[in-house]
Amino acid sequence: MKQFVSAMLLGFLTTSAYACDICGCAANAFSVGMLPNSKHHFIGMRSTLRWFESQPAPDGHGYRGVSSQFFTTTELFGRYKIGQRFQIQAFIPYVFNRKTDSVTTTIQGLGDVVAMGNFVFIDNMDSLNRNFRHSGTIGLGVKAPTGTFFKLGFEEINMLPGTGSVDVITNLNYSVQYKNFGLQNETGFTYKTSNKYKYRFGNALSISQVVFYRWDVNEDLKIIPQVGMNYMHNWKDTKNGVLSEDTFNGGDIYSGQVNLFVLYRNIGVSVQVFVPVYQRLNRGYVNQKTMLRAGVNYFFNSKK
Amino acid sequence: MKAVYIIAIALTGICFSACKKGKNEAGSVTITFKEPAAGDTIPSWNQVHMEGTITADGEMRGYVVSAINASTNVVLFTTSYDVRSGAYNFHEHWINNLYDTTVVTVRVEALKDDAGSREVRERDVVCLP
Secondary structure, eight states: OHHHHHHHHHHTTOEEEEOOOOOSSSOOOEEEEEOOOSSSEEEEEEEEEEEEEEOOOTTOTTOOOOEEEEEEEEEEEEEEEETTTEEEEEEEEEEEEEEESSSEEEEEEEOOOEEEEEEEEEEOTTOTTOSEEEEEEEEEEEEOOOSOOOOTTOOOGGGSSOOSSOEEEEEEEEEEEETTEEEEEEEEEEEOOOOTTSEEOOOEEEEEEEEEEOEEOSSSEEEEEEEEEEEEEEOOOEETTEEOSSOSOOEEEEEEEEEEEEEETTEEEEEEEEEEEEEEEGGGTEEEEEEEEEEEEEEEOOOO | OHHHHHHHHHHHHHHHHHHGGGGGBOSSEEEEEEESOTTOEEOTTOEEEEEEEEEEEEEEOEEEEEEEETTTOOEEEEEEEOOOEEEEEEEEEEEOOOSSOEEEEEEEEEEOSTTOOEEEEEEEEEEOO
16 A cells, blocks of 8 residues: 555656636636646546636626626546556536626536547656656647537627637646655647637647645655646637637736645545736736636556 | 449439438528617727627528628628538627718628528618717
């Protein structure tokens, strides 16, 4: 059990990143956070809540005052390991979005399913005799248009669960650990395509850099606090091939992030908090107040 | 002989499907404006919002949204979508940059079939200088 937990914990320090199409949010790219790069398969569930406040459009079109938006995505996700070097991952999201101004609008449904393949280019985290240990993966994936992306008479397409497009997702994750301290970087980029209605959400970039400390409480219980920064950039959307000015997408946001990961035997629990430090989303009309993420994973022993 | 039968059946199928080609085309189309309202007055350098829905009983071939000077028929703005669907939301903007008081016709055209049949609906607004 100790070896199992140690291997899993050390591997925990490499993450995956991909851009989420929660769309509607000003910055619709974010890192998944820490995922185990251990020798084990896993299945898990996590929820991400993003809270925005949006000013009305400057032309007064459809004016209903300042709005609050709560966008929640709950995902069932898992990873299956193939040999020593390859992993496949799948994410099945359920989206619940709510916008409140003078009225409350709620949209919910299945989101866009993501499938990814990762190549482990380095992983010596279980080499306990080394001073510096490394772990890294590079991933390529695709997002399928399984979520609803059209609703008659509903113009706020950024609230809908899906984008209607097939998108290509890439990610690079690397971490290095010295004794119980470490650095971790996650970079994800999503290339987006046009949907059936000639609407193309902007490409998205997300970069996270954190430092962490691994606290081995006992043989079964490990705790990893992290602190760091996250940067997200969203390119502008296009509509029928030209830049769309109707959108609430596009811009930059820098966030401070604090993460806590707890691993007890085969169960991992994670909580992440992102607090914006500087942002300029949709020319300043949208402000992300905060982002929270919490999840739980169950790890399976792998014979390979 | 067997091959001849297969080819004959295949050709029959192709002909049958070709004859049915028009079946998915739109016959009845409904265009509904959310904006602008008829007779709206648009101040200078303000946007004309052209927003609404298009629905049909079959698959349309796309739609065109235009803003046209009603006096001169000069097209001030136009955009077309080559999208096959049974329903659309349209939402376009044009900035009133005219120097005279002008009646502008907002025209929405739904393309019903490959032959070019169209359903048209218009709204007039008054653009101020």
